[in-house]
Amino acid sequence: MYKLRAHKLATLFKLCSSPVFRKLQLYPVTLIYNNPLNSATPMSEFNILWPKVVLFGDSLTQNSFNVQDGFWGALLADRLQRKADVIARGFSGYNTRMSKVILPRIFNSDNMKEVSCLVICLGANDACEIAATTRQHIPLEEYCENLKEMIDYLKSIGLKLDQIILMSPPPYDHEKYKAYCEDQGKEEPVRNNVTVKQYAEACCQVALTCGIEGINLYAAMMQDVKWQRFLGDGLHFSSEGSSFVFKLLWPSIEKRVAHLQQILPLWSDINREDPSIDLLPHKDSKVADG
Numbered sequence: 001m002y003k004l005r006a007h008k009l010a011t012l013f014k015l016c017s018s019p020v021f022r023k024l025q026l027y028p029v030t031l032i033y034n035n036p037l038n039s040a041t042p043m044s045e046f047n048i049l050w051p052k053v054v055l056f057g058d059s060l061t062q063n064s065f066n067v068q069d070g071f072w073g074a075l076l077a078d079r080l081q082r083k084a085d086v087i088a089r090g091f092s093g094y095n096t097r098m099s100k101v102i103l104p105r106i107f108n109s110d111n112m113k114e115v116s117c118l119v120i121c122l123g124a125n126d127a128c129e130i131a132a133t134t135r136q137h138i139p140l141e142e143y144c145e146n147l148k149e150m151i152d153y154l155k156s157i158g159l160k161l162d163q164i165i166l167m168s169p170p171p172y173d174h175e176k177y178k179a180y181c182e183d184q185g186k187e188e189p190v191r192n193n194v195t196v197k198q199y200a201e202a203c204c205q206v207a208l209t210c211g212i213e214g215i216n217l218y219a220a221m222m223q224d225v226k227w228q229r230f231l232g233d234g235l236h237f238s239s240e241g242s243s244f245v246f247k248l249l250w251p252s253i254e255k256r257v258a259h260l261q262q263i264l265p266l267w268s269d270i271n272r273e274d275p276s277i278d279l280l281p282h283k284d285s286k287v288a289d290g
Contacts, residue, residue, distance in 0.1 A: 051084040057121035061090025075246040095125040096146035109157040117256040123169035127199040132190035166207040168200035177234025
């Protein structure tokens, strides 16, 4: 069974009328006129361009769809159903020196076209002490420069400054993370909360210098006298921590996606006899799908 486009009809009829064709035992050919897959509508009009909110960072971002406790990205996705995709590009253990290398491999001028907002959350690993055997430590000055380079790159591929949000690392609970590492058979971590504070403040200063929005997650969490509850193992978010991040971040996301409409009509509004009336673009209509 073959599905042929209308513009191939002339060739088909010539073939069917030839003596050779009459002698062949071929399967019947069915022309499907109303199938949208055979539509002559330009693909630029036919395709739905789905807006995107992108999260880029380390394990705090990689775990942002973790259903157990790291679900701040999933909460964003739930809030933006049928308005925008929330895409997490998180890399456990990465610092800014590593992240700036992979950034151009992940994001380019083509896949950034539908991005409404991009959130960068890096610094938890950069803030490791220099004595840590993990060798993740990045000096504070280089940390700032790496963030600036990443922002400059994002600008070069088409993102506007008001589309970029820089979020600082959260606080660090050494006693809790130390106990976690012991339980996992890992060596004692060489981190401290005072150093993390310096990186969080530097992160927000970079945002101010670059003219983008900065969110000091560290300071916001530390305002709670029981801030340790926001960290499951002392380093990564607990379920309460993920909910806190979502509530803190959402107002910044919301104003950047406020113009987005629901993509495609409600099922109850679709013509039952001919759904294409409501689900396909028409030349005489300027109404967008979303």
